[in-house]
Amino acid sequence: MREIDIQAEAEVKPRRPGAKRRNTRLRVLLFRMRALIALILLVATFSLLSPAFLTTGNLLILAKHVAINAILATGMTFVILTGGIDLSVGSVAGLTAMIAGGLINHGLVLPTFGVAVYFNVWLIILISLAAGVLAGGVNGLLITRFNVAPFIATLGMLYVARGFALLRSNGSTFPNLAGDPELGNTGFQVLGSGMALGVPIPIWLMLLFGALGAFVAGKTPFGRKVFAIGGNERAAELSGIRVKRVKLLVYMISGFCAAMTGLIIASQLSAAHPATGESFELNAIAAVVLGGTSLSGGRGTVGGTIIGAFVIGVLSDGLVLLGVSEFWQIVIKGVVIILAVVVDQLQQRLQGQALR
Amino acid sequence: MSSTSSSHAPHARPADEVILRAEGITKVFSGTVALDEVDFNVYRGKVNVLIGENGAGKSTLMKILAGVERPTEGKLLLEGQEVHFLGPRDAAGHGIGIIFQELNLFPNLSVTSNIFMAHEVTTRGVVINEREQEKRAKQILDRFDQAINPRATVGDLRLGQQQIVEIARALSQDVRVLIMDEPTSALSTAEVAVLFRVIQELKAHGVAIIYISHKLDELLRIGDYVTVLRDGRLVAEAPAASVNVNWIIEKMIGRDAESFFRQKEHGRGDELLTVKALTLPRPLGGEDVLKEISFSLRAGELLGIYGLMGAGRTELFECLMGIRRGAEGEVWLDGQPLGGRTVADRIRQGLMLVPEDRQGLGLVPTLSVASNITLANLRTFAKGFFLSRREEEGVVARVIEELSIKVSTPRQLIGSLSGGNQQKVVVAKALLTSPKVLLLDEPTRGIDVGAKAEMFELMNRLAAQGLGIIFVSSELMEVLAVADRILVMSKGKITREFDRAGATEEALVAASGIGHGPASKG
Numbered sequence: 001m002r003e004i005d006i007q008a009e010a011e012v013k014p015r016r017p018g019a020k021r022r023n024t025r026l027r028v029l030l031f032r033m034r035a036l037i038a039l040i041l042l043v044a045t046f047s048l049l050s051p052a053f054l055t056t057g058n059l060l061i062l063a064k065h066v067a068i069n070a071i072l073a074t075g076m077t078f079v080i081l082t083g084g085i086d087l088s089v090g091s092v093a094g095l096t097a098m099i100a101g102g103l104i105n106h107g108l109v110l111p112t113f114g115v116a117v118y119f120n121v122w123l124i125i126l127i128s129l130a131a132g133v134l135a136g137g138v139n140g141l142l143i144t145r146f147n148v149a150p151f152i153a154t155l156g157m158l159y160v161a162r163g164f165a166l167l168r169s170n171g172s173t174f175p176n177l178a179g180d181p182e183l184g185n186t187g188f189q190v191l192g193s194g195m196a197l198g199v200p201i202p203i204w205l206m207l208l209f210g211a212l213g214a215f216v217a218g219k220t221p222f223g224r225k226v227f228a229i230g231g232n233e234r235a236a237e238l239s240g241i242r243v244k245r246v247k248l249l250v251y252m253i254s255g256f257c258a259a260m261t262g263l264i265i266a267s268q269l270s271a272a273h274p275a276t277g278e279s280f281e282l283n284a285i286a287a288v289v290l291g292g293t294s295l296s297g298g299r300g301t302v303g304g305t306i307i308g309a310f311v312i313g314v315l316s317d318g319l320v321l322l323g324v325s326e327f328w329q330i331v332i333k334g335v336v337i338i339l340a341v342v343v344d345q346l347q348q349r350l351q352g353q354a355l356r
Numbered sequence: 357m358s359s360t361s362s363s364h365a366p367h368a369r370p371a372d373e374v375i376l377r378a379e380g381i382t383k384v385f386s387g388t389v390a391l392d393e394v395d396f397n398v399y400r401g402k403v404n405v406l407i408g409e410n411g412a413g414k415s416t417l418m419k420i421l422a423g424v425e426r427p428t429e430g431k432l433l434l435e436g437q438e439v440h441f442l443g444p445r446d447a448a449g450h451g452i453g454i455i456f457q458e459l460n461l462f463p464n465l466s467v468t469s470n471i472f473m474a475h476e477v478t479t480r481g482v483v484i485n486e487r488e489q490e491k492r493a494k495q496i497l498d499r500f501d502q503a504i505n506p507r508a509t510v511g512d513l514r515l516g517q518q519q520i521v522e523i524a525r526a527l528s529q530d531v532r533v534l535i536m537d538e539p540t541s542a543l544s545t546a547e548v549a550v551l552f553r554v555i556q557e558l559k560a561h562g563v564a565i566i567y568i569s570h571k572l573d574e575l576l577r578i579g580d581y582v583t584v585l586r587d588g589r590l591v592a593e594a595p596a597a598s599v600n601v602n603w604i605i606e607k608m609i610g611r612d613a614e615s616f617f618r619q620k621e622h623g624r625g626d627e628l629l630t631v632k633a634l635t636l637p638r639p640l641g642g643e644d645v646l647k648e649i650s651f652s653l654r655a656g657e658l659l660g661i662y663g664l665m666g667a668g669r670t671e672l673f674e675c676l677m678g679i680r681r682g683a684e685g686e687v688w689l690d691g692q693p694l695g696g697r698t699v700a701d702r703i704r705q706g707l708m709l710v711p712e713d714r715q716g717l718g719l720v721p722t723l724s725v726a727s728n729i730t731l732a733n734l735r736t737f738a739k740g741f742f743l744s745r746r747e748e749e750g751v752v753a754r755v756i757e758e759l760s761i762k763v764s765t766p767r768q769l770i771g772s773l774s775g776g777n778q779q780k781v782v783v784a785k786a787l788l789t790s791p792k793v794l795l796l797d798e799p800t801r802g803i804d805v806g807a808k809a810e811m812f813e814l815m816n817r818l819a820a821q822g823l824g825i826i827f828v829s830s831e832l833m834e835v836l837a838v839a840d841r842i843l844v845m846s847k848g849k850i851t852r853e854f855d856r857a858g859a860t861e862e863a864l865v866a867a868s869g870i871g872h873g874p875a876s877k878g
Contacts, residue, residue: 219483221476235460239474240445298464
C-alpha cells in the first residue's frame with residue numbers, strides 16, 4: 001500500500017508547473033552552452049566589424065595562438081576538477097623550453113669526460129616531456145604526501161622552475177634551434193611551424209590533446225575518479241579510490257601538458273627564452289573557468305575548456321584587428337572572466353530549481 | 357527486566373550459521389581504547405542489530421569489518437577462514453559492503469556514476485559502458501519502487517532519495533554481508549517501509565545484514581539478533597525475539613530505563629508568538645512551499661511539529677528566522693510585529709534557531725568549545741575593540757555547568773565532543789542570545805538515547821523558565837512524549853493539531869500523509 005503512495009506522489013507533481021519546468025530546462029541548456037554561444041557571438045561580431053577577421057589566414061594564426069593556451073588548459077582542467085590548482089605550468093613550460101634549447105645547441109655536457117653528447121630531436125622532446133612530468137610529479141608528491149595546499153606547492157614550483165630556467169643559460173636566450181645536420185639534431189621547428197594537410201602541427205596537437213583529454217575525463221574510470229575526488233574526497237577514499245595516486249597523476253598530466261606547450265613555443269620561435277610562458281598559468285585558468293569548470297572541483301569538461309581558450313583567443317585577436325588599445329584589452333579580458341563566473345553561479349541556482 | 361539477566365543468551369539455533377565472526381577485536385586510537393576484546397557474530401541471512409550509545413564503538417567495529425580501519429588486536433573470520441582486509445575495496449572484493457552513517461556520495465555526479473563509483477562497468481577495461489551501467493542502475497533502483505532518474509545529479513535529489521542511492525550502491529556489488537550504519541536517519545516512513553522490504557528480500561537471498569540505528573522500535577521490528585556494546589565492550593548478545601525496549605536501554609546505558617521519557621505538564625503563560633497565514637511561494641513558480649500557516653505559541657510551552665521530510669518544517673523555521681525571503685503573512689512576537697530583514701534582526705527580537713545540520717550550520721569545527729558558545733553573542737563581551745577574555749570565560753563556565761556539557765576544558769576543539777554534547781553547545785550558543793522563542797530543528801537527530809533524555813530534560817527546564825519552544829522531529833515516540841501540543845505538517849500545510857491527550861501514533865501518521873495520494877492510511 002505504501003508503494004502506491006510513492007508513485008502517486010511522483011505522478012502528481014509535474015502537473016501544473018509542466019510548461020514552466022520545460023521553459024526552465026531550456027534555459028538551463030542555454031546556460032550550459034553559454035561558452036559556445038559566447039564564442040559564436042564573438043566570431044559573428046568580429047566578422048561583421050572587420051573583414052580581415054574571417055579569413056583562412058587569420059583563423060589559422062588565431063588557432064595556432066589558441067593551441068598553446070588550450071593544451072596548457074587541458075592539463076589544468078584535470079587538476080581543477082580534483083579541486084586543486086596548478087600555478088606552476090607557465091614556469092614548467094619555460095623550463096622545458098630551456099632544457100630542449102640547451103640540448104639542441106650545446107648537448108648534454110659531461111664535464112668528467114670533457115665531451116658533450118648530442119641527442120636526436122625525438123629524444124630531446126622525450127627528455128623535455130619527462131622533465132615536465134617530473135615537475136608535476138614533485139607538485140603531486142608535495143600535495144599528497146606532505147599535505148601542502150596545491151596553491152602553495154605549485155606557487156613554490158612556479159619560482160623553482162623559473163629559477164632553473166634562468167640558471168640553465170644564466171638568463172640569456174638559446175637562439176637558432178635549427179640544429180646541426182652534422183650532429184643529426186635538425187627538425188625541431190617542425191613541431192611549432194610545420195604543417196600537415198595544410199594545417200599547422202600545433203593545431204593538430206591541440207585537437208589531439210583536447211580529444212584525448214575529453215575521452216579520459218568523460219569516458220574512463222580514471223576520469224570518473226577525478227570527478228569523484230572533486231565532488232567528495234572523503235567519499236572517494238571510502239569507495240576504495242586511491243585518492244593520492246589519482247591526484248599525483250593529475251599533476252603529472254598537467255606537467256606533461258605544460259612541457260608540450262613549452263616545446264611548441266620554443267619550436268615556433270626557433271629559440272628558447274627563459275621567460276617563456278610567464279603568466280600563462282593565469283590564461284590557462286581563465287580558459288578553464290570560461291569553459292564552465294568549477295574552481296571548487298567536480299564539475300566541468302575538457303571540451304568547455306577548449307572553447308574557453310578560443311573565447312580568449314578570439315577576443316584578443318578581434319580586438320587587435322579593431323585597433324582597440326592593448327590596455328583596454330586587458331580590462332575587457334578581466335571583465336569577461338568575472339562575468340563567466342557570475343553566469344555560472346546563476347546557472348547553478350537555476351539548475352537546482354529546475355530539478356526540484 | 358523481563359528476560360535475560362545473564363548477558364549471554366543461548367544463541368545460534370542450529371539453522372543459523374555464522375558467516376562473519378570478529379574475535380577479540382581491540383582497537384586503540386592514540387592511547388584511548390575504542391574497542392576492548394569484542395567478539396561479534398554475524399549470522400547468514402539474518403539482520404544482526406548492533407546497538408550502543410554514541411562512543412560505544414559501533415562505528416569503529418563496522419569500519420574494521422569493512423576494511424576501513426585495521427584492528428590493533430584480534431582477528432576476522434569469514435566463513436571460517438581468517439581474513440585481513442587491506443582497504444575498503446579489498447573488503448568489498450570479499451563481499452562485504454557498507455553504507456556509512458554520513459552520506460558518502462558525490463553530489464556533482466549522476467545517480468548511475470555514484471552507484472558504480474570505483475567499480476565501473478567497462479568495455480575492455482578502458483571505456484565506461486554508460487548504457488550497461490544505466491540499465492543495471494535502473495534494475496537496482498526498481499527494487500525500491502522509487503521514481504529516481506539514473507541520470508539525475510545526486511546533489512539535486514532529496515535527502516531520502518540520496519540515502520536510497522547510497523544503499524543501491526552497496527547492492528550493485530555482490531554482497532554477502534551488508535553493513536548499514538543508521539540507514540533510516542534521513543528516510544520518511546514510506547521510504548523506511550520500502551527499505552525494510554528490500555532487507556527482507558536480501559535476507560531471503562542469504563545476505564547477512566548488520567544494522568545500526570538509534571531508533572529502538574525499528575530495531576526490534578527488523579532485527580533477528582541483538583548485540584549491545586557499551587564503552588567499547590560487548591555487554592550482551594541475544595536473539596531479538598527474547599528482548600524488549602527496556603532490556604535494550606538498560607544494557608545500553610547500564611541503568612534503569614524508567615527515567616527515560618518523563619512527561620511534565622507545563623503551566624501555560626501568555627501568548628508569545630503568533631503566526632498568521634504565512635505563505636512561502638516557490639521561487640520559480642509551482643506549488644507553494646508553505647501554504648497559509650497559522651498557529652500560536654504560549655510562554656513556557658513545548659510545541660512539537662511532526663511531518664515527513666519535505667513537509668515544509670525546516671522552511672517554516674527558516675521563514676521565521678528571516679533566512680528565506682519572499683514569505684507573505686504576519687508574525688507577532690511578544691505583542692510586536694516581527695520586522696527586519698536579516699537573521700541578526702530576528703535574533704535581536706528574541707528568536708533563535710538551532711539548525712538540523714549540526715555539523716554544517718550549527719558549529720565552527722575549527723574553533724574551541726568556548727569560542728563556539730560565545731560566537732552568536734560576541735558583542736556582549738567586547739570591550740572597545742577587544743574581547744574580554746575573563747568575562748567570556750566566566751559565562752562559558754556557567755553555561756557548561758548549567759547544561760552539564762562534558763568537556764575536559766572549554767578550550768578543547770568542538771569536534772572532539774560526542775554528538776550529544778555538540779548539540780548542547782549549539783543550544784548553549786542559542787541561549788546566550790537570550791531568546792524568547794527557541795526553534796529546535798530535529799534536536800535529537802543522530803544522538804544516542806542517554807543524550808536524548810538529557811536534551812528533553814533541558815527542553816523541559818527551559819520551558820519551565822518561561823521560554824517558548826518549538827521543535828521539529830520525525831520520530832513519533834519523541835514528539836508524543838515531549839510536546840505539550842503537536843502540529844502535523846504535510847505538503848506545506850498544517851494538516852492537524854493535537855493536544856497531548858488527543859495525540860496517538862496512528863492519528864499523527866495519518867495526518868502527516870494528507871495530500872500524499874489516495875491510500876495514505878489503510
